[in-house]
Amino acid sequence: MFEFTLDARAGRAxxxxxxxxxxxxxTPVFAPVGTQAAVKTLTPAQVRxxxxxxxxxxxxxxxxxxxxxxxxxxGGLHEFMQWLGPLLxxxxxxxxxxxxxxxxxxxxxxxxxxxxxxxxxRFTPEKSIAIQENLGADIIMAFDECSDPNDHAYSKIxxxxxxxxxxxxxxxxxxDDQALFGILQGGVDPDLRIASAEFIASxxxxxxxxxxxxxxxxxxxxxxMLDVVMPLLPEDKPRYLMGVGTPExxxxxxxxxxxxxxxxxxxxxxxHNAAFSPEGRLNLMNAAYARDKRPIDETCDCYTCRTxxxxxxxHLIVAKELLAGTLLSIHNxxxxxxxxxxxxxxxxxxIFEEKxxxxxxxxxxxxxxxDNG
Amino acid sequence: MFEFTLDARAGRAxxxxxxxxxxxxxTPVFAPVGTQAAVKTLTPAQVRxxxxxxxxxxxxxxxxxxxxxxxxxxGGLHEFMQWLGPLLxxxxxxxxxxxxxxxxxxxxxxxxxxxxxxxxxRFTPEKSIAIQENLGADIIMAFDECSDPNDHAYSKIxxxxxxxxxxxxxxxxxxDDQALFGILQGGVDPDLRIASAEFIASxxxxxxxxxxxxxxxxxxxxxxMLDVVMPLLPEDKPRYLMGVGTPExxxxxxxxxxxxxxxxxxxxxxxHNAAFSPEGRLNLMNAAYARDKRPIDETCDCYTCRTxxxxxxxHLIVAKELLAGTLLSIHNxxxxxxxxxxxxxxxxxxIFEEKxxxxxxxxxxxxxxxDNG
Numbered sequence: 001m002f003e004f005t006l007d008a009r010a011g012r013a014x015x016x017x018x019x020x021x022x023x024x025x026x027t028p029v030f031a032p033v034g035t036q037a038a039v040k041t042l043t044p045a046q047v048r049x050x051x052x053x054x055x056x057x058x059x060x061x062x063x064x065x066x067x068x069x070x071x072x073x074x075g076g077l078h079e080f081m082q083w084l085g086p087l088l089x090x091x092x093x094x095x096x097x098x099x100x101x102x103x104x105x106x107x108x109x110x111x112x113x114x115x116x117x118x119x120x121x122r123f124t125p126e127k128s129i130a131i132q133e134n135l136g137a138d139i140i141m142a143f144d145e146c147s148d149p150n151d152h153a154y155s156k157i158x159x160x161x162x163x164x165x166x167x168x169x170x171x172x173x174x175x176d177d178q179a180l181f182g183i184l185q186g187g188v189d190p191d192l193r194i195a196s197a198e199f200i201a202s203x204x205x206x207x208x209x210x211x212x213x214x215x216x217x218x219x220x221x222x223x224x225m226l227d228v229v230m231p232l233l234p235e236d237k238p239r240y241l242m243g244v245g246t247p248e249x250x251x252x253x254x255x256x257x258x259x260x261x262x263x264x265x266x267x268x269x270x271x272h273n274a275a276f277s278p279e280g281r282l283n284l285m286n287a288a289y290a291r292d293k294r295p296i297d298e299t300c301d302c303y304t305c306r307t308x309x310x311x312x313x314x315h316l317i318v319a320k321e322l323l324a325g326t327l328l329s330i331h332n333x334x335x336x337x338x339x340x341x342x343x344x345x346x347x348x349x350x351i352f353e354e355k356x357x358x359x360x361x362x363x364x365x366x367x368x369x370x371d372n373g
Numbered sequence: 374m375f376e377f378t379l380d381a382r383a384g385r386a387x388x389x390x391x392x393x394x395x396x397x398x399x400t401p402v403f404a405p406v407g408t409q410a411a412v413k414t415l416t417p418a419q420v421r422x423x424x425x426x427x428x429x430x431x432x433x434x435x436x437x438x439x440x441x442x443x444x445x446x447x448g449g450l451h452e453f454m455q456w457l458g459p460l461l462x463x464x465x466x467x468x469x470x471x472x473x474x475x476x477x478x479x480x481x482x483x484x485x486x487x488x489x490x491x492x493x494x495r496f497t498p499e500k501s502i503a504i505q506e507n508l509g510a511d512i513i514m515a516f517d518e519c520s521d522p523n524d525h526a527y528s529k530i531x532x533x534x535x536x537x538x539x540x541x542x543x544x545x546x547x548x549d550d551q552a553l554f555g556i557l558q559g560g561v562d563p564d565l566r567i568a569s570a571e572f573i574a575s576x577x578x579x580x581x582x583x584x585x586x587x588x589x590x591x592x593x594x595x596x597x598m599l600d601v602v603m604p605l606l607p608e609d610k611p612r613y614l615m616g617v618g619t620p621e622x623x624x625x626x627x628x629x630x631x632x633x634x635x636x637x638x639x640x641x642x643x644x645h646n647a648a649f650s651p652e653g654r655l656n657l658m659n660a661a662y663a664r665d666k667r668p669i670d671e672t673c674d675c676y677t678c679r680t681x682x683x684x685x686x687x688h689l690i691v692a693k694e695l696l697a698g699t700l701l702s703i704h705n706x707x708x709x710x711x712x713x714x715x716x717x718x719x720x721x722x723x724i725f726e727e728k729x730x731x732x733x734x735x736x737x738x739x740x741x742x743x744d745n746g
Binding site: 036037038040041042043044045061065066070073074080081082290291293303307308309311312314315316318319321322323325326327 | 409410411413414415416417418434438439443446447453454455663664666676680681682684685687688689691692694695696698699700
């Protein structure tokens with residue numbers, strides 16, 4: 001269980017299979033986010049048709065609603081949401097630390113108020129593991145503290161706490177059918193990142209995650225941190241870059257040896273009427289598309305692009321038909337998953353290093369982050 | 374084209390095939406409503422998987438948004454919305470007459486204000502046909518005036534206007550690949566209904582519709598009016614009971630010889646968290662379903678019932694996930710379409726009259742109208 005078989009390499013990039021109780025996961029892989037046990041607006045059948053193989057769900061949200069004990073009673077998260085492939089849950093840490101002003105951190109854990117009803121709750125490393133064991137995902141995450149990339153002193157404190165919490169998570173776990181991944185922190189400080197990579201890599205985690213990136217630092221800082229930590233991580237364990245990202249981020253991450261990604265970007269863009277395309281991100285609300293008979297992307301093989309014109313999608317958006325969100329989510333997710341499939345193919349064929357600049361150029365116009373575009 | 378082949382009869386009930394340019398339509402049939410060129414929250418692939426064969430779209434809405442000329446430029450409504458089976462458009466009359474206070478009726482037509490932007494528009498019989506020809510559905514409807522069932526004097530005026538408009542619609546049409554259906558009116562007055570049935574049946578329409586029912590009259594009044602008019606309609610033309618209905622209405626309609634139905638009820642109920650089930654209408658928001666591992670209906674063959682528990686559906690509703698609306702729409706539409714399939718089977722097997730009371734009993738708890746339940 002949780003063996004990671006590497007099939008091919010190209011520079012630091014690699015492709016392989018991570019074996020889980022719900023099937024082998026071909027890497028590098030992009031995971032759609034199903035925050036509340038549902039990839040927004042899509043049925044599991046549609047998520048599968050898109051080519052998704054791994055889905056992420058959020059511990060914080062499911063703990064609050066419907067409750068992790070209820071999910072366990074219902075047979076666990078796979079059974080509850082009927083996603084029968086590999087599942088990953090985060091630790092709840094990131095969401096809780098994002099509740100600025102309403103959470104209080106100490107060395108033992110975090111006390112916070114629910115965004116649903118204002119009630120007070122407490123997460124500790126042990127509690128996070130207990131919740132994730134109730135949920136029952138294949139890959140679960142250590143409880144970590146994500147710091148502000150611009151605050152060096154806090155980054156150091158958060159990193160040290162993350163290390164102690166990592167050991168407590170390992171001690172707390174009781175299920176051997178879940179792969180508990182350790183998370184490195186360290187902000188944008190190379191020395192902290194090196195210390196964190198070395199410490200977390202020394203613990204018996206079957207996989208390792210890079211946390212605290214894509215949280216406000218520059219692209220260059222993200223790439224620099226990956227350049228610093230990736231060579232320090234063991235080759236035989238999968239590496240997960242959390243909360244990333246844009247098409248460009250995926251290419252730059254794979255190049256540096258990342259195996260797993262997740263991001264809400266494709267579904268969030270869909271809710272804002274935006275679609276990935278070779279021309280750049282399209283805002284399909286735009287009147288320019290009112291009579292446009294082309295699909296979003298003539299090269300895309302998704303249901304939306306095989307079936308509908310931009311004119312129809314624009315009509316749905318203007319008429320406030322929810323189907324627009326479904327159809328754009330299908331396209332945006334497929335675009336990133338297809339990009340991952342393309343990169344896996346290039347690595348296997350031994351042409352990834354040669355093709356990566358072309359991929360980066362192709363996706364340049366889509367590299368803007370959500371907050372900029 | 375537009376031949377109606379009758380295959381079997383059981384009392385007044387009958388089953389047949391209505392031949393359209395987009396395929397043969399097995400009757401009796403229930404049509405999901407795709408008001409704005411989309412069955413709410415569902416892809417055409419999902420609508421097809423549900424077993425739907427005919428879809429209705431609304432002329433009033435599509436005239437305003439995206440505009441019938443745009444739809445024509447995009448290749449017509451089938452191509453635009455990618456529903457490649459038979460399509461039906463209403464005349465726009467019902468919506469326009471429902472805009473009480475903002476519309477003005479005269480013998481030539483109706484002037485009204487758009488609900489979208491308040492702009493002033495005018496529909497006449499000729500205009501309605503021109504719009505419907507631009508949209509290009511297989512079945513189009515004559516422009517009629519629906520009256521208040523409790524206002525006899527107005528019912529007579531509206532009926533007479535409907536008759537004159539029916540002749541103008543026949544004169545105005547130019548496409549022979551669309552079946553123009555005539556509509557009878559007459560409120561809840563048997564004499565008016567008889568006069569209307571005789572007049573409309575005397576005109577060269579390939580199909581006939583019963584308008585002005587399910588608009589506030591009692592169930593008994595609806596059944597009485599059907600009992601009065603159905604024997605007066607030619608056997609060799611399909612009969613369409615507009616805007617109906619509940620499961621009970623469908624059974625009572627088929628019993629009296631109705632061939633085509635449409636109603637927004639299944640998708641509207643879905644948006645209100647309600648689902649058809651043998652136990653009655655379930656409100657899936659109810660806390661009683663929080664740990665209910667059963668599907669909505671154990672006898673149902675829809676994707677939702679084959680896949681998800683009531684507990685999961687309730688979670689999606691409570692967590693405000695739009696997927697809930699999609700999954701309940703799939704179930705509610707499938708429930709009515711399966712009921713029609715069952716009735717077609719019973720008619721073919723010659724056991725419909727014997728089985729109808731059992732069907733009525735089974736669906737009794739689901740017979741409540743939306744406004745009551």
